[in-house]
Amino acid sequence: MPLYDHTPYSHPLDVLRRFMPSPLKTLIKFEKEIILVETNDSSLLLPFGYLDSQTTSAISPAFHWKLLRDADVRGKLARATILMAGSLLVANIGPVCLAGMDLERQELLAFIGGEVDPQDYQIYVFPVLSGLTQFAMGKKPAIGIPFPNEVVGANA
Amino acid sequence: MDVLVDSSTNRDPSAKAHFRGLRHLVFATFGTQEVFAFDLLRRRVVGAISPATASDSSFWNTQLLPIMVGVMGTTVGVVPLHSACLDRDGEGLLIAGLSGAGKSTLSVALAQREFSLVSDDWTYVSKDANKDGLIASGLSVPVKLLPDAVQHFAELKAFTPKESLNGELAFEVDAMKVFRSQVKSISRPHWLIFLERDNRPGCDFIPYDPADARAFYERSAELLPEELPEAAATRSEIIRLVTSSKCFRVRSGELPQRTAEAIDRFCNGA
Numbered sequence: 001m002p003l004y005d006h007t008p009y010s011h012p013l014d015v016l017r018r019f020m021p022s023p024l025k026t027l028i029k030f031e032k033e034i035i036l037v038e039t040n041d042s043s044l045l046l047p048f049g050y051l052d053s054q055t056t057s058a059i060s061p062a063f064h065w066k067l068l069r070d071a072d073v074r075g076k077l078a079r080a081t082i083l084m085a086g087s088l089l090v091a092n093i094g095p096v097c098l099a100g101m102d103l104e105r106q107e108l109l110a111f112i113g114g115e116v117d118p119q120d121y122q123i124y125v126f127p128v129l130s131g132l133t134q135f136a137m138g139k140k141p142a143i144g145i146p147f148p149n150e151v152v153g154a155n156a
Numbered sequence: 157m158d159v160l161v162d163s164s165t166n167r168d169p170s171a172k173a174h175f176r177g178l179r180h181l182v183f184a185t186f187g188t189q190e191v192f193a194f195d196l197l198r199r200r201v202v203g204a205i206s207p208a209t210a211s212d213s214s215f216w217n218t219q220l221l222p223i224m225v226g227v228m229g230t231t232v233g234v235v236p237l238h239s240a241c242l243d244r245d246g247e248g249l250l251i252a253g254l255s256g257a258g259k260s261t262l263s264v265a266l267a268q269r270e271f272s273l274v275s276d277d278w279t280y281v282s283k284d285a286n287k288d289g290l291i292a293s294g295l296s297v298p299v300k301l302l303p304d305a306v307q308h309f310a311e312l313k314a315f316t317p318k319e320s321l322n323g324e325l326a327f328e329v330d331a332m333k334v335f336r337s338q339v340k341s342i343s344r345p346h347w348l349i350f351l352e353r354d355n356r357p358g359c360d361f362i363p364y365d366p367a368d369a370r371a372f373y374e375r376s377a378e379l380l381p382e383e384l385p386e387a388a389a390t391r392s393e394i395i396r397l398v399t400s401s402k403c404f405r406v407r408s409g410e411l412p413q414r415t416a417e418a419i420d421r422f423c424n425g426a
Contacts, residue, residue, distance in 0.1 A: 014379045016177030066178060073174070078188035081165070085158045085195070085202035088181070092191040092204070095174040098183040100193055109178035 008071045020068050027061060036061035041069035043118050047126045063133060065108040073113035077124050089135060091128050101132040108132060157201040165189045167206040173321055180383040182227045196231050196384055222295050225280055230387040234282045235394040241274035241292045241343055242266050248292045248343030253351035261305050265416035267337035274343050281394050290397055293342045298328040308412050311335055348401045354409040359418040364403040370395055
Protein backbone atom coordinates (compact mmCIF):
# COMPACT_ATOMS: atom_id res chain seq x y z
CA MET A 1 0.00 0.00 0.00
CA PRO A 2 1.65 3.26 -1.05
CA LEU A 3 2.27 5.77 1.67
CA TYR A 4 0.82 9.05 0.57
CA ASP A 5 -0.74 11.87 2.47
CA HIS A 6 -3.48 13.27 0.20
CA THR A 7 -4.02 16.36 2.35
CA PRO A 8 -3.44 19.37 0.09
CA TYR A 9 -0.49 21.40 1.31
CA SER A 10 -1.14 25.03 2.03
CA HIS A 11 0.96 27.73 3.66
CA PRO A 12 0.22 31.43 3.16
CA LEU A 13 3.92 32.31 2.93
CA ASP A 14 4.85 29.38 0.70
CA VAL A 15 2.73 29.79 -2.41
CA LEU A 16 5.39 28.01 -4.48
CA ARG A 17 5.14 24.86 -2.27
CA ARG A 18 8.88 24.91 -1.62
CA PHE A 19 8.44 23.58 1.87
CA MET A 20 5.97 20.79 1.13
CA PRO A 21 7.08 17.94 3.41
CA SER A 22 8.83 14.95 1.82
CA PRO A 23 9.24 12.58 4.74
CA LEU A 24 10.07 9.41 2.81
CA LYS A 25 13.76 8.94 2.04
CA THR A 26 15.50 6.01 0.47
CA LEU A 27 18.57 5.11 -1.52
CA ILE A 28 17.99 3.50 -4.89
CA LYS A 29 20.26 2.13 -7.55
CA PHE A 30 19.99 3.69 -10.97
CA GLU A 31 22.28 2.24 -13.61
CA LYS A 32 25.60 2.17 -11.77
CA GLU A 33 24.88 5.13 -9.52
CA ILE A 34 23.23 5.46 -6.14
CA ILE A 35 20.52 8.10 -5.79
CA LEU A 36 19.02 9.46 -2.62
CA VAL A 37 15.29 9.90 -3.27
CA GLU A 38 13.15 12.08 -1.07
CA THR A 39 9.38 12.06 -1.59
CA ASN A 40 5.95 12.40 -0.03
CA ASP A 41 4.48 9.45 -1.98
CA SER A 42 5.94 5.98 -1.92
CA SER A 43 4.22 5.09 -5.23
CA LEU A 44 6.75 7.35 -6.95
CA LEU A 45 9.47 4.92 -5.82
CA LEU A 46 7.89 1.85 -7.40
CA PRO A 47 10.03 1.70 -10.56
CA PHE A 48 13.19 1.41 -8.53
CA GLY A 49 15.08 -1.43 -7.02
CA TYR A 50 15.73 -0.60 -3.39
CA LEU A 51 19.03 -1.18 -1.68
CA ASP A 52 18.91 -3.11 1.52
CA SER A 53 19.66 -1.12 4.63
CA GLN A 54 22.94 -2.94 5.32
CA THR A 55 24.26 -1.97 1.90
CA THR A 56 23.30 1.66 2.22
CA SER A 57 24.99 2.69 5.43
CA ALA A 58 28.38 3.52 3.91
CA ILE A 59 27.17 4.84 0.55
CA SER A 60 27.41 8.42 -0.55
CA PRO A 61 24.77 9.03 -3.23
CA ALA A 62 25.85 10.51 -6.57
CA PHE A 63 22.47 12.19 -7.15
CA HIS A 64 19.66 13.55 -5.09
CA TRP A 65 16.07 13.38 -6.34
CA LYS A 66 13.22 15.22 -4.67
CA LEU A 67 9.89 14.02 -6.08
CA LEU A 68 6.76 15.67 -4.77
CA ARG A 69 3.25 14.45 -5.37
CA ASP A 70 1.28 17.66 -5.85
CA ALA A 71 -2.30 16.84 -4.87
CA ASP A 72 -3.64 20.25 -5.88
CA VAL A 73 -2.63 19.99 -9.51
CA ARG A 74 -5.17 18.29 -11.75
CA GLY A 75 -5.01 17.40 -15.39
CA LYS A 76 -3.29 15.22 -17.93
CA LEU A 77 0.30 14.97 -18.99
CA ALA A 78 1.30 16.97 -22.05
CA ARG A 79 3.94 16.50 -24.71
CA ALA A 80 7.34 16.67 -23.00
CA THR A 81 9.70 19.48 -23.84
CA ILE A 82 13.19 19.78 -22.49
CA LEU A 83 15.16 23.00 -22.19
CA MET A 84 18.58 23.88 -20.96
CA ALA A 85 20.29 27.02 -19.70
CA GLY A 86 23.72 26.81 -18.13
CA SER A 87 23.67 23.97 -15.66
CA LEU A 88 19.88 23.79 -15.51
CA LEU A 89 17.92 21.22 -17.47
CA VAL A 90 14.14 21.54 -17.37
CA ALA A 91 11.45 19.09 -18.43
CA ASN A 92 7.90 20.30 -18.85
CA ILE A 93 5.23 17.65 -19.30
CA GLY A 94 2.47 20.18 -18.68
CA PRO A 95 1.67 21.83 -15.34
CA VAL A 96 1.03 18.35 -13.92
CA CYS A 97 4.67 17.40 -14.21
CA LEU A 98 7.52 19.84 -13.89
CA ALA A 99 11.08 18.72 -13.33
CA GLY A 100 14.42 20.44 -13.18
CA MET A 101 17.87 18.86 -13.05
CA ASP A 102 20.69 20.96 -11.65
CA LEU A 103 23.66 19.45 -13.43
CA GLU A 104 26.20 21.09 -11.14
CA ARG A 105 24.55 20.08 -7.89
CA GLN A 106 23.39 16.73 -9.34
CA GLU A 107 19.95 17.37 -7.98
CA LEU A 108 16.61 16.54 -9.61
CA LEU A 109 13.55 18.41 -8.33
CA ALA A 110 10.08 17.48 -9.58
CA PHE A 111 6.40 18.06 -8.94
CA ILE A 112 4.02 15.34 -10.11
CA GLY A 113 0.29 16.07 -10.21
CA GLY A 114 -2.29 14.23 -8.17
CA GLU A 115 -3.96 12.62 -11.19
CA VAL A 116 -0.82 11.13 -12.70
CA ASP A 117 -1.49 7.47 -11.97
CA PRO A 118 1.23 4.85 -11.39
CA GLN A 119 0.95 3.57 -14.96
CA ASP A 120 1.39 7.01 -16.55
CA TYR A 121 4.16 7.72 -14.10
CA GLN A 122 6.05 4.61 -15.14
CA ILE A 123 5.41 4.98 -18.88
CA TYR A 124 5.78 8.75 -19.38
CA VAL A 125 7.25 10.50 -16.34
CA PHE A 126 9.85 8.12 -15.01
CA PRO A 127 11.64 7.80 -18.40
CA VAL A 128 11.92 11.60 -18.54
CA LEU A 129 13.36 11.76 -15.02
CA SER A 130 15.71 8.95 -15.95
CA GLY A 131 16.68 10.75 -19.15
CA LEU A 132 17.54 13.92 -17.25
CA THR A 133 19.69 11.88 -14.89
CA GLN A 134 21.40 10.04 -17.74
CA PHE A 135 22.15 13.40 -19.36
CA ALA A 136 23.64 14.57 -16.06
CA MET A 137 25.77 11.42 -16.01
CA GLY A 138 27.11 12.36 -19.42
CA LYS A 139 25.22 9.57 -21.17
CA LYS A 140 22.87 9.75 -24.09
CA PRO A 141 19.34 9.69 -22.66
CA ALA A 142 17.50 6.53 -23.69
CA ILE A 143 14.16 8.20 -24.35
CA GLY A 144 12.47 9.29 -27.53
CA ILE A 145 12.18 13.03 -26.87
CA PRO A 146 14.57 15.65 -28.13
CA PHE A 147 17.17 16.76 -25.62
CA PRO A 148 18.45 20.32 -25.48
CA ASN A 149 21.10 20.06 -28.15
CA GLU A 150 18.26 19.45 -30.56
CA VAL A 151 15.74 21.87 -29.02
CA VAL A 152 17.78 24.84 -27.93
CA GLY A 153 20.76 25.46 -30.16
CA ALA A 154 23.10 26.35 -27.32
CA ASN A 155 23.07 27.41 -23.72
CA ALA A 156 23.55 31.05 -24.52
CA MET B 157 17.64 34.74 -20.05
CA ASP B 158 17.19 32.15 -22.80
CA VAL B 159 13.79 31.97 -24.42
CA LEU B 160 12.96 29.47 -27.10
CA VAL B 161 10.21 30.70 -29.41
CA ASP B 162 8.92 27.42 -30.72
CA SER B 163 6.47 27.30 -33.62
CA SER B 164 5.31 23.85 -32.52
CA THR B 165 4.29 25.26 -29.13
CA ASN B 166 0.67 26.32 -28.82
CA ARG B 167 -0.69 29.18 -26.78
CA ASP B 168 -3.63 28.67 -24.49
CA PRO B 169 -4.93 32.21 -23.87
CA SER B 170 -7.44 31.01 -21.27
CA ALA B 171 -4.81 29.23 -19.17
CA LYS B 172 -3.94 30.56 -15.75
CA ALA B 173 -0.32 30.95 -14.72
CA HIS B 174 0.83 28.12 -12.48
CA PHE B 175 3.85 28.32 -10.16
CA ARG B 176 5.92 25.86 -8.22
CA GLY B 177 9.34 26.06 -6.61
CA LEU B 178 11.81 23.73 -4.99
CA ARG B 179 15.04 24.87 -3.40
CA HIS B 180 16.59 27.37 -5.84
CA LEU B 181 14.39 26.49 -8.83
CA VAL B 182 11.05 28.08 -9.65
CA PHE B 183 8.76 26.98 -12.46
CA ALA B 184 6.04 29.05 -14.09
CA THR B 185 3.76 27.49 -16.69
CA PHE B 186 1.18 29.15 -18.90
CA GLY B 187 -1.07 26.42 -20.26
CA THR B 188 0.29 22.98 -20.98
CA GLN B 189 3.21 23.86 -23.21
CA GLU B 190 4.58 27.27 -22.30
CA VAL B 191 7.05 27.25 -19.45
CA PHE B 192 9.69 29.33 -17.72
CA ALA B 193 12.19 28.09 -15.16
CA PHE B 194 14.13 30.41 -12.87
CA ASP B 195 17.47 29.40 -11.37
CA LEU B 196 17.80 31.68 -8.36
CA LEU B 197 21.32 30.57 -7.51
CA ARG B 198 22.78 31.44 -10.90
CA ARG B 199 20.25 34.14 -11.79
CA ARG B 200 19.30 32.48 -15.04
CA VAL B 201 15.96 32.06 -16.73
CA VAL B 202 15.03 29.60 -19.46
CA GLY B 203 11.69 29.41 -21.19
CA ALA B 204 9.76 28.05 -24.14
CA ILE B 205 6.83 29.97 -25.58
CA SER B 206 4.76 30.15 -28.71
CA PRO B 207 5.30 32.84 -31.37
CA ALA B 208 1.91 34.34 -30.39
CA THR B 209 3.01 34.80 -26.78
CA ALA B 210 6.44 36.08 -27.82
CA SER B 211 4.86 38.88 -29.81
CA ASP B 212 2.34 39.82 -27.12
CA SER B 213 3.76 42.84 -25.26
CA SER B 214 1.05 42.56 -22.63
CA PHE B 215 2.34 39.11 -21.68
CA TRP B 216 5.85 40.48 -21.09
CA ASN B 217 4.74 43.65 -19.31
CA THR B 218 1.87 42.45 -17.16
CA GLN B 219 2.73 38.80 -16.59
CA LEU B 220 6.32 37.75 -17.08
CA LEU B 221 8.07 40.92 -15.88
CA PRO B 222 6.16 41.09 -12.57
CA ILE B 223 6.66 37.35 -12.09
CA MET B 224 10.37 37.61 -12.82
CA VAL B 225 10.95 40.54 -10.48
CA GLY B 226 8.85 38.87 -7.82
CA VAL B 227 10.65 35.55 -8.10
CA MET B 228 14.22 36.68 -8.70
CA GLY B 229 14.32 40.25 -7.39
CA THR B 230 15.59 39.42 -3.93
CA THR B 231 18.59 37.60 -5.42
CA VAL B 232 19.70 40.81 -7.15
CA GLY B 233 18.95 43.24 -4.31
CA VAL B 234 15.45 44.24 -5.42
CA VAL B 235 13.10 43.25 -2.63
CA PRO B 236 9.37 42.89 -3.30
CA LEU B 237 7.32 44.37 -0.46
CA HIS B 238 3.59 43.84 -0.28
CA SER B 239 2.86 47.57 -0.07
CA ALA B 240 1.45 50.29 -2.22
CA CYS B 241 3.64 53.27 -3.01
CA LEU B 242 2.73 56.86 -3.87
CA ASP B 243 4.98 59.78 -4.58
CA ARG B 244 4.74 63.45 -3.85
CA ASP B 245 7.56 65.72 -4.93
CA GLY B 246 10.02 62.84 -4.95
CA GLU B 247 9.06 61.62 -1.48
CA GLY B 248 7.51 58.18 -1.28
CA LEU B 249 4.61 57.06 0.87
CA LEU B 250 4.56 53.30 1.40
CA ILE B 251 1.24 51.80 2.49
CA ALA B 252 1.36 48.41 4.13
CA GLY B 253 -1.46 46.46 5.72
CA LEU B 254 -3.13 43.11 5.87
CA SER B 255 -4.97 41.82 2.82
CA GLY B 256 -8.33 43.52 2.61
CA ALA B 257 -7.20 46.61 4.54
CA GLY B 258 -7.88 48.74 1.48
CA LYS B 259 -4.39 49.59 0.24
CA SER B 260 -5.33 49.68 -3.44
CA THR B 261 -8.53 51.66 -2.90
CA LEU B 262 -6.70 54.19 -0.74
CA SER B 263 -3.89 54.38 -3.34
CA VAL B 264 -6.36 55.34 -6.05
CA ALA B 265 -7.98 57.91 -3.75
CA LEU B 266 -4.54 59.41 -3.01
CA ALA B 267 -3.66 59.36 -6.71
CA GLN B 268 -6.75 61.51 -7.33
CA ARG B 269 -5.16 64.14 -5.08
CA GLU B 270 -1.59 65.45 -5.22
CA PHE B 271 0.09 62.05 -5.18
CA SER B 272 1.45 60.10 -8.13
CA LEU B 273 0.85 56.38 -8.17
CA VAL B 274 3.95 54.18 -8.20
CA SER B 275 2.31 50.90 -7.23
CA ASP B 276 -0.95 49.80 -5.64
CA ASP B 277 0.09 46.32 -4.55
CA TRP B 278 3.75 45.23 -4.82
CA THR B 279 6.58 47.72 -4.52
CA TYR B 280 10.15 46.72 -5.36
CA VAL B 281 12.69 48.32 -3.05
CA SER B 282 16.44 48.45 -3.60
CA LYS B 283 19.41 50.43 -2.37
CA ASP B 284 20.26 53.46 -4.44
CA ALA B 285 23.59 52.67 -6.09
CA ASN B 286 24.58 56.32 -6.36
CA LYS B 287 23.32 57.85 -3.13
CA ASP B 288 22.47 56.78 0.37
CA GLY B 289 18.91 55.68 0.69
CA LEU B 290 16.41 53.51 -1.07
CA ILE B 291 14.53 53.46 -4.32
CA ALA B 292 10.97 52.17 -4.49
CA SER B 293 9.85 51.04 -7.94
CA GLY B 294 6.57 50.03 -9.48
CA LEU B 295 6.02 48.05 -12.63
CA SER B 296 3.37 50.18 -14.30
CA VAL B 297 0.93 47.30 -14.14
CA PRO B 298 -2.82 47.90 -13.99
CA VAL B 299 -4.35 48.85 -10.66
CA LYS B 300 -6.23 45.95 -9.11
CA LEU B 301 -9.42 46.80 -7.20
CA LEU B 302 -11.87 44.40 -5.63
CA PRO B 303 -15.45 44.49 -6.97
CA ASP B 304 -16.75 46.54 -4.01
CA ALA B 305 -14.46 49.44 -5.01
CA VAL B 306 -17.13 50.42 -7.51
CA GLN B 307 -19.05 52.07 -4.65
CA HIS B 308 -16.15 54.50 -4.15
CA PHE B 309 -15.18 55.12 -7.78
CA ALA B 310 -17.96 55.69 -10.29
CA GLU B 311 -15.38 55.36 -13.10
CA LEU B 312 -15.39 51.60 -12.52
CA LYS B 313 -19.04 51.23 -13.57
CA ALA B 314 -17.91 51.00 -17.17
CA PHE B 315 -15.80 47.90 -16.40
CA THR B 316 -16.44 44.30 -15.40
CA PRO B 317 -14.37 42.50 -12.76
CA LYS B 318 -12.33 39.60 -14.13
CA GLU B 319 -10.30 36.80 -12.62
CA SER B 320 -6.81 38.10 -11.90
CA LEU B 321 -3.43 36.31 -11.83
CA ASN B 322 -3.94 35.07 -8.26
CA GLY B 323 -7.49 33.90 -8.96
CA GLU B 324 -9.24 36.84 -7.28
CA LEU B 325 -12.14 38.54 -9.01
CA ALA B 326 -11.08 42.16 -9.50
CA PHE B 327 -11.11 45.22 -11.70
CA GLU B 328 -7.74 45.63 -13.40
CA VAL B 329 -7.59 49.07 -14.94
CA ASP B 330 -5.06 51.60 -16.17
CA ALA B 331 -4.98 54.29 -13.47
CA MET B 332 -3.90 57.00 -15.90
CA LYS B 333 -6.72 56.36 -18.32
CA VAL B 334 -9.51 55.52 -15.90
CA PHE B 335 -8.78 57.82 -12.95
CA ARG B 336 -6.58 60.37 -14.78
CA SER B 337 -3.98 59.76 -12.09
CA GLN B 338 -0.36 60.81 -12.33
CA VAL B 339 1.85 57.74 -12.51
CA LYS B 340 5.55 57.48 -11.69
CA SER B 341 7.88 54.51 -11.93
CA ILE B 342 10.09 55.29 -8.92
CA SER B 343 10.14 57.18 -5.65
CA ARG B 344 12.22 57.40 -2.47
CA PRO B 345 10.58 55.95 0.64
CA HIS B 346 9.95 58.73 3.15
CA TRP B 347 6.78 57.79 5.07
CA LEU B 348 5.53 54.35 5.93
CA ILE B 349 1.98 53.77 7.09
CA PHE B 350 0.23 50.61 8.18
CA LEU B 351 -3.39 50.83 7.22
CA GLU B 352 -6.01 49.31 9.51
CA ARG B 353 -9.76 49.36 8.97
CA ASP B 354 -11.77 50.48 11.93
CA ASN B 355 -15.52 50.47 12.55
CA ARG B 356 -15.36 53.76 14.40
CA PRO B 357 -15.51 56.98 12.40
CA GLY B 358 -12.38 59.11 12.12
CA CYS B 359 -8.83 58.61 11.04
CA ASP B 360 -6.08 58.29 13.66
CA PHE B 361 -2.32 58.45 13.15
CA ILE B 362 -0.38 56.56 15.78
CA PRO B 363 3.45 56.37 15.75
CA TYR B 364 4.56 52.80 15.03
CA ASP B 365 7.65 51.33 16.60
CA PRO B 366 10.14 50.53 13.79
CA ALA B 367 10.82 47.15 15.43
CA ASP B 368 7.12 46.28 15.16
CA ALA B 369 7.03 47.54 11.58
CA ARG B 370 10.05 45.38 10.76
CA ALA B 371 8.41 42.38 12.43
CA PHE B 372 5.27 42.93 10.33
CA TYR B 373 7.23 42.78 7.07
CA GLU B 374 9.39 39.84 8.19
CA ARG B 375 6.30 37.90 9.30
CA SER B 376 4.50 38.44 6.03
CA ALA B 377 7.49 37.72 3.75
CA GLU B 378 7.69 34.65 1.55
CA LEU B 379 9.64 31.76 3.05
CA LEU B 380 13.01 31.45 1.34
CA PRO B 381 14.98 28.21 1.01
CA GLU B 382 18.28 27.71 2.81
CA GLU B 383 20.03 27.72 -0.57
CA LEU B 384 19.49 31.49 -0.71
CA PRO B 385 20.98 32.92 2.50
CA GLU B 386 22.21 36.07 0.78
CA ALA B 387 18.74 36.82 -0.57
CA ALA B 388 17.26 36.43 2.91
CA ALA B 389 19.93 38.74 4.36
CA THR B 390 19.37 41.32 1.62
CA ARG B 391 15.65 41.28 2.28
CA SER B 392 16.12 41.77 6.01
CA GLU B 393 18.49 44.67 5.39
CA ILE B 394 16.06 46.38 3.02
CA ILE B 395 13.20 45.85 5.48
CA ARG B 396 15.35 47.38 8.24
CA LEU B 397 16.06 50.42 6.07
CA VAL B 398 12.44 50.83 4.94
CA THR B 399 11.18 50.71 8.51
CA SER B 400 13.68 53.42 9.47
CA SER B 401 11.32 55.85 7.70
CA LYS B 402 8.65 57.69 9.65
CA CYS B 403 6.24 54.86 10.56
CA PHE B 404 2.63 55.31 11.56
CA ARG B 405 -0.41 53.13 12.02
CA VAL B 406 -3.43 54.67 10.38
CA ARG B 407 -6.73 53.46 11.76
CA SER B 408 -9.55 54.62 9.59
CA GLY B 409 -13.27 54.13 9.64
CA GLU B 410 -13.75 56.66 6.86
CA LEU B 411 -14.33 56.31 3.14
CA PRO B 412 -11.13 56.07 1.04
CA GLN B 413 -11.45 59.67 -0.18
CA ARG B 414 -11.73 60.98 3.41
CA THR B 415 -8.80 58.83 4.52
CA ALA B 416 -6.77 60.11 1.57
CA GLU B 417 -7.61 63.67 2.54
CA ALA B 418 -6.43 63.03 6.12
CA ILE B 419 -3.19 61.43 4.90
CA ASP B 420 -2.61 64.31 2.53
CA ARG B 421 -2.92 66.77 5.42
CA PHE B 422 -0.78 64.57 7.63
CA CYS B 423 2.04 64.37 5.07
CA ASN B 424 1.95 68.14 4.69
CA GLY B 425 2.56 68.53 8.39
CA ALA B 426 4.86 65.57 9.06
